[in-house]
Amino acid sequence: MSLLEVRxxxxxxxxxxxxxxxHARPAVHGVSFAVEPGEVVAVVGESGSGKTTTAQAVIxxxxxxxxxxxxxxxxxxxxxxxxxxxxxxTVRGAQIGLVPQDPANSLNPVKPVGVQIGEALRLHRRxxxxxxxxxxxxxxxxxxxPDPEVRARQYPHELSGGMRQRVxxxxxxxxxxxxxxxxxxxxxxxxxxxxxxxxxIDDLRAESGTAVLLVTHDLGVAMxxxxxxxxxxxxxIEERGATRAVLGAPQAAYTARxxxxxPALRAPEFLxxxxxxxxxxxxxGTAAEEASREPAVVVRDLVxxxxxxxxxxxxxxxxxxxxPRGTTHALVGESGSGKTTTAxxxxxxxxxxxxxxxIGGVETAGVRGARLRALRRDVQLVYQNPYGSLDPRQSVAxxxxxxxxxxxxxxxxxxxxxxxxxxxxxxxxxxxxxRRPRELSGGQxxxxxxxxxxxxGPKVVVLDEAVSxxxxxxxxxxxxxxxxxxxxxxxxxxxxxxxxxxxxxxSHTVSVMSKGRIVETGTTRRLFENPGHAYTxxxxxxxxxTAHQLAGQEVGR
Amino acid sequence: MSGSARYLLSRAGQAVLVxxxxxxxxxxxxxxLPGDAILIKFQNPxxxxxxxxxAEIRSYYGTDGPGAYLHTLLGFLRxxxxxxxxxxxxxAERLAEGLPATAKLAGTAFALxxxxxxxxxxxxxHTRLSRLRGALQAVPSLFVSVPAFWLGIVLIxxxxxxxxxxxxxxxxxxxxxxxxxxxLAVPISAPIAQILARSLDQVRAQPFVPVVAAKGASPGxxxxxxxxxxxxxxxxxVAGLTFGELIAGSVVTETVFGRNGVGRLTEQAVNxxxxxxxxxxxxxxxxxxxxxxxxxxxxxxxxxxxxxxxVA
Numbered sequence: 019m020s021l022l023e024v025r026x027x028x029x030x031x032x033x034x035x036x037x038x039x040x041h042a043r044p045a046v047h048g049v050s051f052a053v054e055p056g057e058v059v060a061v062v063g064e065s066g067s068g069k070t071t072t073a074q075a076v077i078x079x080x081x082x083x084x085x086x087x088x089x090x091x092x093x094x095x096x097x098x099x100x101x102x103x104x105x106x107x108t109v110r111g112a113q114i115g116l117v118p119q120d121p122a123n124s125l126n127p128v129k130p131v132g133v134q135i136g137e138a139l140r141l142h143r144r145x146x147x148x149x150x151x152x153x154x155x156x157x158x159x160x161x162x163x164p165d166p167e168v169r170a171r172q173y174p175h176e177l178s179g180g181m182r183q184r185v186x187x188x189x190x191x192x193x194x195x196x197x198x199x200x201x202x203x204x205x206x207x208x209x210x211x212x213x214x215x216x217x218x219i220d221d222l223r224a225e226s227g228t229a230v231l232l233v234t235h236d237l238g239v240a241m242x243x244x245x246x247x248x249x250x251x252x253x254x255i256e257e258r259g260a261t262r263a264v265l266g267a268p269q270a271a272y273t274a275r276x277x278x279x280x281p282a283l284r285a286p287e288f289l290x291x292x293x294x295x296x297x298x299x300x301x302x303g304t305a306a307e308e309a310s311r312e313p314a315v316v317v318r319d320l321v322x323x324x325x326x327x328x329x330x331x332x333x334x335x336x337x338x339x340x341x342p343r344g345t346t347h348a349l350v351g352e353s354g355s356g357k358t359t360t361a362x363x364x365x366x367x368x369x370x371x372x373x374x375x376x377i378g379g380v381e382t383a384g385v386r387g388a389r390l391r392a393l394r395r396d397v398q399l400v401y402q403n404p405y406g407s408l409d410p411r412q413s414v415a416x417x418x419x420x421x422x423x424x425x426x427x428x429x430x431x432x433x434x435x436x437x438x439x440x441x442x443x444x445x446x447x448x449x450x451x452x453r454r455p456r457e458l459s460g461g462q463x464x465x466x467x468x469x470x471x472x473x474x475g476p477k478v479v480v481l482d483e484a485v486s487x488x489x490x491x492x493x494x495x496x497x498x499x500x501x502x503x504x505x506x507x508x509x510x511x512x513x514x515x516x517x518x519x520x521x522x523x524x525s526h527t528v529s530v531m532s533k534g535r536i537v538e539t540g541t542t543r544r545l546f547e548n549p550g551h552a553y554t555x556x557x558x559x560x561x562x563x564t565a566h567q568l569a570g571q572e573v574g575r
Numbered sequence: 576m577s578g579s580a581r582y583l584l585s586r587a588g589q590a591v592l593v594x595x596x597x598x599x600x601x602x603x604x605x606x607x608l609p610g611d612a613i614l615i616k617f618q619n620p621x622x623x624x625x626x627x628x629x630a631e632i633r634s635y636y637g638t639d640g641p642g643a644y645l646h647t648l649l650g651f652l653r654x655x656x657x658x659x660x661x662x663x664x665x666x667a668e669r670l671a672e673g674l675p676a677t678a679k680l681a682g683t684a685f686a687l688x689x690x691x692x693x694x695x696x697x698x699x700x701h702t703r704l705s706r707l708r709g710a711l712q713a714v715p716s717l718f719v720s721v722p723a724f725w726l727g728i729v730l731i732x733x734x735x736x737x738x739x740x741x742x743x744x745x746x747x748x749x750x751x752x753x754x755x756x757x758x759l760a761v762p763i764s765a766p767i768a769q770i771l772a773r774s775l776d777q778v779r780a781q782p783f784v785p786v787v788a789a790k791g792a793s794p795g796x797x798x799x800x801x802x803x804x805x806x807x808x809x810x811x812x813v814a815g816l817t818f819g820e821l822i823a824g825s826v827v828t829e830t831v832f833g834r835n836g837v838g839r840l841t842e843q844a845v846n847x848x849x850x851x852x853x854x855x856x857x858x859x860x861x862x863x864x865x866x867x868x869x870x871x872x873x874x875x876x877x878x879x880x881x882x883x884x885x886v887a
Contacts, residue, residue, distance in 0.1 A: 079785050107791045116789035123782040126801050128879055138790040173880040189790065 019095050020052040021229050022076065022197055027089035027099075029068070029075050042085065045071045046253045049089075053197065058223065058230040060244035060261065062237060062276070064489035065460070068253035073199050073233045077114050078106040094196070111138050115190030115228075117219070119202040121182035125174040131185045132158070132170025138192040157188040162218060179353075180211035184218065191222055198223075201233045208352035208516060209560040216243055216562075235489065237280045238519075238563020241265055249273050279494040280563070281519035288543040289346070289526045312379050314478055314510035315341040315364060320373035322359050333359045335534035337373070341478075341527070344504065346511040348521040348542070350557070351531035357514050360531070361480050364512060365397050366390070378477055395425055398471035402483035404463035408455040414441075414466050415451040421473040440469040444499060461492035468499070472507070482514045497524055518561050522546055530554050579876075586872055590865045597861035598651065598854070602644060605850045651858060657851040661844070666855045669840060677836035680828065681821050683752060684759035689814065691760060692767035700775045700798065712772065718765035723824050727758040727831035755832045759824045763817045770813045774806035781805075808878050815871035822860045 029046040046068040053059045063069040074080045076091055078101070091099040098109060110116075118124040125134055135157055136150045145153065151170075158166035161184040174182055183203065190198050200219060204212035220243065223230055234240055240247055240261065247261040249270065257270040268274045322334040334356040341347040349357040362368040364375050366382050375382045377396055385393055398421075401407040408417055418440055422433045438448060444465040455463055464484065471479055481500070485493045501524065503509055515521050521528060522542060529539040530553065538551040549555045624632075650657055656666035699711035734754060735743045741750050778784070779802050787797050822838075829838035837856060844852035876882040 074785075077789060079788055104793070107793055109791070110789050111791035114789075116786065118782060118786050118789075120782050124786045126783050126787070126805070127881055128804050129801075137787070137792070141791045141796070175881045186786065189786070 020092070021055045021094060022053040022231070023050075023090075023092040024052070024072070024076065025050050025090040025092070027072065027075060027091065028087040029071050029080065030085050030087055031081075032083050032085055042087075044087075044253060045084070046075065049250070049253075049255055051248045051255070051258055053229045053231055055196065055229055056223065056227040057245040058232055058243055059246045059248060060232045060234060060240035061248045061250060062234060062240050063250035064235060064276075064491060066252070067250040069233050069235075069250050070201055071253075072250070073201050073231060076231065077110060077116055077199055078103065079110075079116075108142075111195070112142050112193045113195050113197065115193070115195040115198045117183075117187055117190045117198060117200040117203045120206050121179050121186060122206065124186055125182060127174055130171050130173055131177065131182075135170075135185065135188050135192055138189050142193055144193065153192070154188075157192055158185070160222075161185070161188045161191075162214075179207055180215065183207060183211075183215050187215070187218060187222070191226070191228070194226055195228065197229050197231065199231045199233070202235065203232075204239070205235070209518070209562075210352065210556055212239075212562070213560040219243075236562055237265070237276055237490070238561065241563050243562075249276070276490060279490040281490065281493065281497075281517065281523055288522075288541075288546070289524070312343070313340040314343045314378055315339075315347070315512060316374075316376040316379075317360070317364060318374045318376075320360060320363055320375065321371045322356070322363060322368065323371040332534050334363070334370075337529075337531070337534075337536055339527075339529050339536065339539060341510055341512060343477075343510055344508045345526040346504065346513050346524055348513040348515060348525035348528045349531055350515060350518060350521050350528055352516060352557075354533075355531040356534040357531050358482060361482055361512060361514050365399060365480055366393065391425070395474040396476055397478045397480065398474065398476040399480045399482065400464070400467050400471050400484045402486055404460055404467055404487065405455075407467055408463055410455055413452050413454060414446075414458070417455070417466060418469045418473055421470060425474050427474065436473070437469075440472055443472065443503065444469045459492075460488055461496060464488060464492075464496055465499070468496075468503070472503070476509070478510045478512065480512045480514070483516070484513075485520060486515065486517060493520070500524065518546075518557055530557065583873070586869060590869050593865050594858070594861055597865075598648065598858050599644075601854050601857035601861075602647065605853055608848065608850075647854070651855075656855040659844075659849055659852050661847040661849040661852070666851050669852060670837065670855060670859065673835060673837040673840045676834060677825055677829070677838060680752065680755055680759065680834065680836060681825050684756045684763065684824075685817075685821060687756055687760040688764035688767060688817070691764035692771055692810075695764070695768040696771035696775060697798070699772050700779070701794075715765040715769040715772070718761050718768070721762055723758055723762055723827045724831055726761060727754070727828060730754045730758060731832075751834075755828045755834060758831070759821065759828045762824065763820055766813050766817060767810060771806060771810040774809050775802055778802045778805040804878065808875060811871050811874060811878070815868045818864050818867045819860075822863065 027046055027049040028044065030042040030044040033041045033043065049068070049072055051059065051061075061069045061072060071080070071084065074084070075086060078098070080086065086099060089099060090097045093109065093113065098106065101109075125131060132151070132154045135154045139145060139150045139153060144150070154170050155166045158169050163169045163181060163184055169177070169181075169185075174185075177185065187203075190200075198219070203219065204215050207215060216239065219230060222228065232240065232244055244261045246259065247264045248258040249256045249264065249272065251272050256272045257264055257268065264273060265277065268277060317340070318338050320334055320337040321332065324331045324333055337356070337360050339347060349360060351357045359368065363370045364377075366375070366385070370383070377393060380393070382393055412420075415434075415437055418437045419433050422428060422436060427433065428436060437451070441448060441451065446462060446465050446469070450458065450462065450466075455466070458466065467484075484500075485496050488496060497520065500511070504511060511524075513521065513525055525542050527540065528542050528545045529536045530545070530551065531537070532553050538545065538549070538554050540550075545554060546558065549558055647657065654667065656670070658664065659666050659669055662669070695711055695714050699708050699714075702708050702711065731743065731754060734741045741753055775798075779798075784797060784801065787801050792800075825836065826838035826841050828834070829836045830842045833839075837859070840852065841856050843849075844856065
């Protein structure tokens with residue numbers, strides 16, 4: 019008998035219409051799969067595929083407007099689909115544990131973490147105050163937190179993201195449930211931390227024979243960590259089976275496309291500086307050729323110091339690099355490495371403590387007034403979060419036109435014409451002109467953000483995690499668009515990312531940053547094929563899915 | 576610990592500064608008023624006082640000249656609020672007479688307001704019926720739009736004259752307090768209920784709530800042990816700010832219900848342009864307001880551990 023068997027699960031979300039009618043939008047249709055004791059089943063899909071809804075339905079925690087329309091959820095042979103919430107409370111925590119997505123906000127900020135772990139035991143009446151306190155320390159130790167007695171008394175904000183995720187795992191395993199649902203357990207974590215957390219889940223599983231239902235958008239993670247795979251799209255199962263079989267020879271076209279788009283698993287040709295994506299040099303005369311040899315961005319000994327509690331803290335510590343015209347330079351690093359601070363100083367959104375930045379041969383330090391405005395035209399930014407970086411009250415046409423208005427470029431008719439051209443460039447139909455950002459998909463929003471950045475005709479575009487929030491297939495489209503724009507317009511990119519797989523695909527040269535310093539810099543080929551620094555090697559090894567691809571062997575077990 | 580001592584000291588320093596500013600603003604504004612208590616009282620031609628004699632009276636009360644400000648300020652620091660021009664009695668005495676009644680009224684009203692707010696907010700949060708929920712969410716807006724003087728008159732009309740449940744004059748102490756407390760509490764409960772309901776909703780949408788549910792907690796457990804405490808700080812801020820309305824509201828309420836208290840005293844002092852009394856009332860109100868909000872500020876780090884580091 020399977021530990022968990024889901025049969026014909028159908029879930030919809032309801033919305034109350036203006037006139038009192040209730041509209042139901044189906045989110046999961048007829049989904050069936052099984053989880054055997056002790057195995058890892060990965061549910062893979064892009065946003066809107068229904069993977070998280072499926073997991074929420076299994077544990078009976080659909081959002082308030084979610085409705086279970088049909089199907090069975092057999093836990094150890096008992097159908098819990100029709101159970102009341104009160105009855106489900108005895109199952110949650112005790113038989114099914116949950117490891118949530120976002121460690122930053124998944125713990126109550128006003129309670130010590132020890133209390134929050136102990137709460138799971140208290141709710142199910144496992145022991146008195148003293149035995150619970152003892153067990154909490156044991157659990158903290160088990161999930162690999164040093165000084166467990168001290169940690170138990172700390173509050174969530176005093177712990178790092180990785181430590182918080184360990185606490186959440188301790189909560190999930192506190193009662194030794196038979197099934198753990200892990201909903202994107204590492205998506206918000208740095209790669210090296212991600213790897214350690216996934217290792218921990220694997221260890222716990224091996225130790226206690228707990229089964230894991232792993233929900234993830236990352237095919238690499240699923241490939242490394244799961245026995246069987248369920249691929250979902252638009253609320254339906256596209257394909258399921260043994261992980262190696264599915265990924266080795268995908269039957270569904272959608273699985274094949276996911277595999278093709280997943281950046282870690284694509285092995286394109288490396289870009290090199292010699293073949294800089296520019297056509298400008300071909301037609302220009304010798305003087306222009308001379309100019310084009312000068313790097314578009316030169317950064318020398320950049321330092322940014324902050325004062326934290328009286329003690330100076332160096333967020334960026336002596337960073338130097340050059341970006342040749344028409345090429346892409348990637349700044350890679352984990353959170354807190356100083357890559358975004360460096361980018362902000364390149365754009366002069368932050369003042370460096372010392373060091374210099376030159377854009378197109380012009381020093382930016384101390385530039386003011388009209389010259390600063392000219393600099394702003396030359397350097398534009400595309401930000402990570404396409405949801406937050408567009409004014410929700412403006413139409414797409416207004417958003418893209420705004421930089422043209424600000425810089426006083428063209429008359430009204432000319433600007434409107436230019437906006438249409440720009441939307442065409444980023445492959446958006448003219449129909450979106452009058453829409454608001456919330457009516458667009460994530461990929462469309464990022465295209466709008468790119469069109470806005472291109473509006474004033476910049477030479478350098480800073481892409482700060484510009485594709486990190488997007489689904490893989492959308493990510494691949496945006497990366498293709500960025501490559502095309504670079505070739506056509508001779509743009510220079512400064513590409514900030516934590517994702518080595520993406521960096522490998524789009525950049526000519528790379529600087530690896532750690533703790534405010536550049537630990538290694540070089541061409542993308544050299545860095546990926548022959549990493550010199552131990553930190554670079556650790557980063558590369560932690561990318562999920564790469565081990566399979568490079569060596570064709572199974573790792574991470 | 577020295578860090579938090581410094582924090583305490585700086586907050587206390589700010590409070591003193593605010594009080595001084597309130598005193599000065601009150602003093603200057605009262606001086607700027609056309610006419611004054613002395614004119615109102617002594618300019619009656621029947622008294623037959625010459626302008627020179629009035630000027631002499633004025634200098635006797637110390638309400639004149641450049642040294643007056645400093646004189647009054649020093650007096651306040653010593654606890655000497657001067658003399659009421661209207662009645663000639665010390666201001667401190669008149670305040671002391673009114674204070675207990677007002678404290679009783681305002682204190683009970685505030686407690687009732689908090690009770691109403693918590694009941695409305697939690698009920699709107701708990702109910703599954705969306706129509707009831709909508710109605711409950713509209714309650715604060717309704718309450719805040721009700722003027723205190725109107726509500727007081729309506730309450731007297733309904734409960735005293737029509738239903739004859741509460742006597743207008745006389746009656747037990749509880750009966751006497753009932754309607755004024757209700758009049759004062761209803762408008763004050765509105766902003767508290769509104770912020771509490773909104774905070775509860777916001778906190779309930781946070782990702783840590785499903786994690787608690789996944790441990791096997793009931794909705795009640797989640798609401799009381801996790802959501803409520805997180806929703807408290809913004810509510811506390813608003814509750815502190817309502818003390819301003821509480822003071823203003825007690826002037827109206829005491830006047831409508833004919834209760835003797837600081838509010839009534841204020842109303843009389845305004846009519847008589849009795850500046851020493853008014854100044855003392857201003858400073859008293861400011862003191863209560865500043866102290867309450869100082870306590871609220873100091874409670875923040877106790878309620879939210881994330882603020883403790885900033886303090887220490």
